[in-house]
Amino acid sequence: MSLQSNKILIIGGGIQGCATAYFLAKRGQNVTLIEKDRIGRHASGVNAGGVRRLGRDVLEIPLSLAAMDIWQNLYQEIGEYAKDFHPCFYLKVAVDEAGREIGLMRAEDLSRAGFTHEVWVEDDHIQARLPHLSTPTHGGLLVEGDGWATPWRIVQGFANVAKKHGAKIIEDCRVTSLTKFQDFWQIQTAKGLFEAESVVNCAGAWAAGIARLADDHIFPLEAYAPMLVVTDKRPKILPAVMGVVAHTLSLKQLETGQFVIGGGVRSKASPSINQSDVLLPKLSSSMKLASKLFSEIGNAQVVRCWSGIEGYMPDNLPIIGRGRQNGLFHGFGFSAHGFQLGPGVGEALADLVMGQQPRISLEAFRPDRFVN
Ligand SMILES: Cc1cc2nc3c(=O)[nH]c(=O)nc-3n(C[C@H](O)[C@H](O)[C@H](O)COP(=O)(O)OP(=O)(O)OC[C@H]3O[C@@H](n4cnc5c(N)ncnc54)[C@H](O)[C@@H]3O)c2cc1C
Structure with a gap:
């Protein structure tokens, strides 16, 4: 050529x-x-496919907010493809008092820095919006209008x-x-x-x-392989994307009823040969945490797990x-x-x-x- x-x-x-x-x-x-x-x-x-402003490093928030402006008007940019973005609320719950303290501190820091998109909510608010939650929480951090997309x-x-x-x-x-x-x-x-x-x-x-x-x-730059699992179809019980304060869990339920679970848990990546591993014990700890939030997940069958190659900065x-x-x-x-x-x-x-x-x-x- x-x-x-x-x-x-x-x-x-x-x-x-x-x-x-x-x-x-x-x-x-x-x-x-x-x-x-x-x-x-x-x-x-x-x-x-997590489209989240929640939990961002404060230094990254302005970029995340600018990106969200585009997500919210995605149809104007990419037309029909935009229907693969599903806005909902994004919630990180505290599962103990230590998590509550971390979350409350985060909410205070954000408010002091002038950010209003991420707020602290108490357990009664959470239970009202997530009636299928299997456990009381110690409150949580909430962002309205984040969501998930088919990447x-x-x-x-x-x-x-x-x-x-x-x-x-x-x-x-x-x-x-x-x-x-x-x-x-x-x-x-x-x-x-x-x-x-x-x-x-x-x-x-x-x-x-x-x-x-x-x-x-x-x-x-270091390469690692974040991992995910997807379950079989279950009754629709989760209208939000969820995480747990001070844990790396990310949990959502697709329109098919399948749960996608994973997030920060990662394995070995070999970018030179386009390969990434899956470490089942780490994924099963994410599954356990997700099942604590929704016991229905404990009944679900994993149908697939995978990982992808990602570059991390220190x-x-x-x-x-x-x-x-x-x-x-x-x-x-x-x-x-x-x-x-x-x-x-x-x-x-x-x-x-x-x-x-x-x-x-x-x-x-x-x-x-x-x-x-
Ligand atoms: C399992 C998993 C879950 C994740 N979950 C989320 C989430 O919920 N929310 C979120 O915000 N982020 C998430 N991420 C992170 C997110 O996917 C990445 O940060 C983002 O996709 C990086 O995009 P990129 O374009 O920089 O990299 P990539 O998508 O890796 O694209 C880089 C491309 O460059 C190409 N390339 C490399 N070398 C060459 C070369 N020499 N010549 C030509 N082409 C080359 C590669 O083939 C590759 O296609 C997740 C990542 C993984 C793996």
């Missing part, structure tokens, strides 16, 4: 790369996205609408080298040589390798910003909570690439924050 010239080349077809391609293409930019496997093949397509459909939505706006998407095409020549990047791939003014690194758990190819910073905050050399941008390291952020990240990266000011500060996500 002969050399292909592009203004902007995005590496990685997960939610971050596809949302970035969408916002750039919508604004009339010449953009190509290159994916080594298939769109949404990795974390973005296999995650729990691969949302990623497909951003990718397909980006294409409608003129973006090119090339799958089964691994980037193998990145070299800066004067004002251009030359990008060697499995499908030939590309040239671009700007390169956006949205390569997920593989992104530190892309940065290395570009002679950028050394990033302390401070659990993503890297979003300019690289060391002109024309290089990064958006990766989402540490198991990047799906909800995706639309906000895509918009912010599109702003950066076009030399515009993003609507929120990206200071907390500076790529050079680990450089001594």
Whole structure:
């Protein structure tokens, strides 16, 4: 294949790369996205689909709120695909006094910082909204209007609408080298040589390798494999997405009646061979905690479990910003909570690439924050 010239080349077809391609293409930019496997093949397509502002690091809240503005108007952006987002309430309950103290402190900190989306509610409020709960709680943290989505459909939505706006998407095409020549990047791939003014690194758990190819910073990115299980169909009893304060549980019930359980529990990932493990004992501890909340879950059969490869940063905050050399941008390291952020990240990266000011500060996500 002969050399292909592009203004902007995005590496990685997960939610971050596809949302970035969408916002750039919508604004009339010449953009190509290159994916080594298939769109949404990795974390973005296999995650729990939790669309949550609840429980975010305070430094991440402005980005999460900006992303939520887009989720709430998703139909305007990706049309029919938006029906795969199901807004509901998101609740993290305290199951003991220690959890209550942590939750109350969190609510106070947020209120002092001026955030009003996440509030403390007492057990009577929780019982009234979740009559099938099998246990009294010690109160909980609540966000109205968060929810869950079918992850691969949302990623497909951003990718397909980006294409409608003129973006090119090339799958089964691994980037193998990145070299800066004067004002251009030359990008060697499995499908030939590309040239671009700007390169956006949205390569997920593989992104530190892309940065290395570009002679950028050394990033302390580690790959792990968050895990999930899905049960058989049960009577509909859970109208919210739930977690437990100070635990990593995430629990929801799909429209089919199946429970999806997992969240923070993670196993070993081997990104170089696209492989991730499942550790059943860890998953069964999530199942036990979920069954404590709803005894019905104790009767459910697990029909499938899986994991996906995710890139984690030491401070659990993503890297979003300019690289060391002109024309290089990064958006990766989402540490198991990047799906909800995706639309906000895509918009912010599109702003950066076009030399515009993003609507929120990206200071907390500076790529050079680990450089001594
Ligand atoms: C099981 C699980 C549950 C989760 N639950 C939630 C949740 O409920 N809510 C939430 O907000 N987040 C959740 N997450 C986290 C979320 O899925 C991720 O943070 C997010 O999807 C990361 O998106 P990404 O685009 O950065 O990465 P990815 O989706 O991994 O995309 C990166 C892409 O880059 C491609 N790539 C890599 N190297 C190259 C190369 N050399 N050339 C070309 N392409 C390349 C990869 O093939 C990959 O497709 C979960 C994750 C997992 C695994």
